[in-house]
Amino acid sequence: MSGLRITGRLRSLALVLAAGAFMVGGLSSTAAYASEAAPLGTEPQIGIQFNPDGTGQCEGRTGEQWATSPNWTEAIRLDTDNRPGGCRLAFGVTDPDGTLAGSSIKYQLTRSTNGVGQCGDNLSPNEVPILPIPAFGKQVRVDTDNQPGWCNLTFTVTGRIVLDVQLYADGEPGQCEDASPVTHSASAGSPVTVKIDTDGRPGGCQFLLRLRHF
Template sequence: MFKTHIIRSTMLAAATLLSTSCGVAAPEESLESDATSTRGDALGGAEFWHDFRAYSGASPECNGFNVSEGRGLGQWTSQIRLDTDSRPQGCWQKFGIQDPYGELSGLMLTVSFYGQGSPTASGQCDNPGTYVVPIGPTLDWTGPWGIDTTDAYGGCVQTFSISGRDDIALDVRFDADRHNGQCQNAGLHTVTSINPVSLTLDMDNRYGGCYQTFRLRKMTCGDNVCESGELCPADCMICGDGICNGSETRATCPEDCFPQGPGNCAIYCPPEIP
């Protein structure tokens, strides 16, 4: 534990030095290839758990994606596929967070699950309600909600919200394998204390379905994500701040990246290839 602390402290010091130097961006220890990766020094012992399974057996509506798994901060859960329609049965879903060292103390992650038009949307949204995801040293789960959308009117609305911590984010990938309106508000979304995210699941007999995957992470300077209100030069390219960072070059921002530029580069800034 002590050794781990020393390693993290060393990495943080190195990242701070590099992010304030001219012409050098803070190094990244990316867990994923996409733009919202989390640096290794933001990781710890906490795990985000996702459980997704058919009502009974290997229902084809859940496409065989029965999972119960935990992922560390900054890591994506396995992708699941929702394709419920007029076939009988549906899919149960629930979450939990294991936090043995109290890294997420004060965090509240809430999932609201209700039908459009009525709480169950004519039986398409089982166990509707608002669920607070348990966070503790041992794993505990929310109660499960059931996704059983059919050809009845509307679908299920799933809303994720965070409170209690401003430095924690939940990334949600919600993708459609056909652009036919079954997966409303599809895309990559980031849930923060100032940004709840709502998704609408309206799978029916139209061809295709919806994919979901999740990632809980700490928002830190150097995680390559420029959050709302963040003033971290390693994440947010600000031409004119005297730091040659991000995608800035001598061609795009000469005042920061020219060898004898202003600010931190007034004395010397290493040559940079435009």
């Protein structure tokens, strides 16, 4: 029994040291650690953190979720309009066995050229933490409304990763990039950008991710 307790402590220490290395690497200010209850397995997992700071504009799977490669996440639903508040988004990858060593994912939310004040104040590229423990990068804020313009969400990938992205409308097609589910695949040298322009028109945008590796 004592041997089992020691082994458990050593595993916990290893996870703490991994987190410390991540913080030393300069990303501690851009990461929010998830619950220890997030599932850990041998395959990498993609995580979405999706939280409303208003009412009724952020639906589907809110909170935190993790999907094991190559499965899709559950859909989150963006329907930000003139109501107060918006939706906060962040992403993470758990990689217990180091399968994705040398690979990276970045995400960036930017305003369209005619967009004013719709997409929060974090408009810089954000690193997706790829760690043996669950963690999320810095939040971006989607808050489109009836003003001109929209938010662009871009994913950039390096290494042996393919990140599949779906963003599609469940109402007025002009609020999202596609009127039906179409998969956009981000890979090394081929980033993906999707357009979020939800406003007072009917419906919103369904958003899903899938992580694959080779």
